[in-house]
Amino acid sequence: MKILNKVALVTGGAEGIGKALCQRLLEHGTKLVAILDINADWETTATDFLKSLAVTKFDLFIVTCQTKLNYASVVFNLKILGTCESFQEAFDVHGQLDIVVNNAGLIAKDNRKTIEILLLAVINGCLIAEELMTKEPRPEKGIIVNTSSIAGMVVQDTNILNSSYFAAKHGVVAFTKSLPASADNFSKDLRVVAICPGLVLTNIFKKQDVVDDNVMTKELDDIKEHVTNVSVVVDAFILAIEDESLHGDIITAFGSEGIKVVT
Numbered sequence: 001m002k003i004l005n006k007v008a009l010v011t012g013g014a015e016g017i018g019k020a021l022c023q024r025l026l027e028h029g030t031k032l033v034a035i036l037d038i039n040a041d042w043e044t045t046a047t048d049f050l051k052s053l054a055v056t057k058f059d060l061f062i063v064t065c066q067t068k069l070n071y072a073s074v075v076f077n078l079k080i081l082g083t084c085e086s087f088q089e090a091f092d093v094h095g096q097l098d099i100v101v102n103n104a105g106l107i108a109k110d111n112r113k114t115i116e117i118l119l120l121a122v123i124n125g126c127l128i129a130e131e132l133m134t135k136e137p138r139p140e141k142g143i144i145v146n147t148s149s150i151a152g153m154v155v156q157d158t159n160i161l162n163s164s165y166f167a168a169k170h171g172v173v174a175f176t177k178s179l180p181a182s183a184d185n186f187s188k189d190l191r192v193v194a195i196c197p198g199l200v201l202t203n204i205f206k207k208q209d210v211v212d213d214n215v216m217t218k219e220l221d222d223i224k225e226h227v228t229n230v231s232v233v234v235d236a237f238i239l240a241i242e243d244e245s246l247h248g249d250i251i252t253a254f255g256s257e258g259i260k261v262v263t
């Protein structure tokens with residue numbers, strides 16, 4: 001799919017990998033990037049985007065979940081009711097949704113929260129996106145991209161990620177691979193791909209509550225030679241969007257290995 005003039009929605013797009021992706025999508029001429037995030041500081045986020053890019057406020061659409069419920073619960077509850085306000089709001093701006101990226105994430109001690117946000121919100125995000133993206137006949141296939149992790153491909157010895165994080169990210173890989181081939185009857189007008197980034201130094205590690213900050217700092221320092229540049233990860237997202245042969249595929253983006261498509 002060519003990105004020019006498309007409408008994109010990115011969960012967790014206010015910071016880190018999601019933000020870098022939103023910036024790239026705007027540079028490539030998307031008609032609109034809708035950011036769904038719980039990050040409360042919207043003025044700063046919007047100003048930051050508008051300052052760094054030659055875009056107007058009309059190219060950006062920011063939806064925040066004001067409710068105390070976490071994002072996954074909001075998506076889940078609204079799905080049961082047959083609607084999802086935030087996805088719907090983004091859809092309503094142009095009556096169109098072409099690219100949906102389920103990316104919001106965190107590293108948390110709370111296992112339920114981890115599974116809800118990293119896995120359940122991805123599953124529900126895909127199903128809600130499917131409903132909206134196929135309301136009208138599509139001139140070309142839409143694309144849904146899910147953010148997994150290297151922790152969704154392999155289990156490694158680590159002091160900084162808990163096992164529910166590994167489980168959720170493996171779940172995203174299994175869900176993405178099986179969605180086109182399972183009993184879900186997933187729309188033939190859409191594609192779905194998952195990205196597995198390696199270590200990217202974002203604020204996710206500052207916000208985590210799994211280990212003591214000093215342990216985290218030391219661990220990150222020990223593995224700093226394995227850091228993946230965020231632009232490589234964004235390249236993987238762009239490949240997923242542009243390469244129409246990819247469906248039910250996984251793209252890894254880490255360290256010196258660069259980008260690889262894994263089926």
Ligand SMILES: NC(=O)c1ccc[n+]([C@@H]2O[C@H](COP(=O)([O-])OP(=O)(O)OC[C@H]3O[C@@H](n4cnc5c(N)ncnc54)[C@H](O)[C@@H]3O)[C@@H](O)[C@H]2O)c1
Pocket residue numbers: 011012013014015016017018036037038039070071072103104105106117147148149150196197198199200201202203204205207
């Ligand atoms: N940073 C890494 O090394 C790394 C590696 C592999 C995968 N990932 C995954 O990439 C994704 C993005 O992570 P990041 O490193 O950019 O983190 P980040 O903390 O920089 O950005 C995550 C964004 O998600 C938002 N978010 C968190 N919970 C949310 C919720 N309930 N509803 C809506 N938005 C929510 C945050 O507000 C934040 O803006 C995550 O899914 C993460 O697990 C990160």
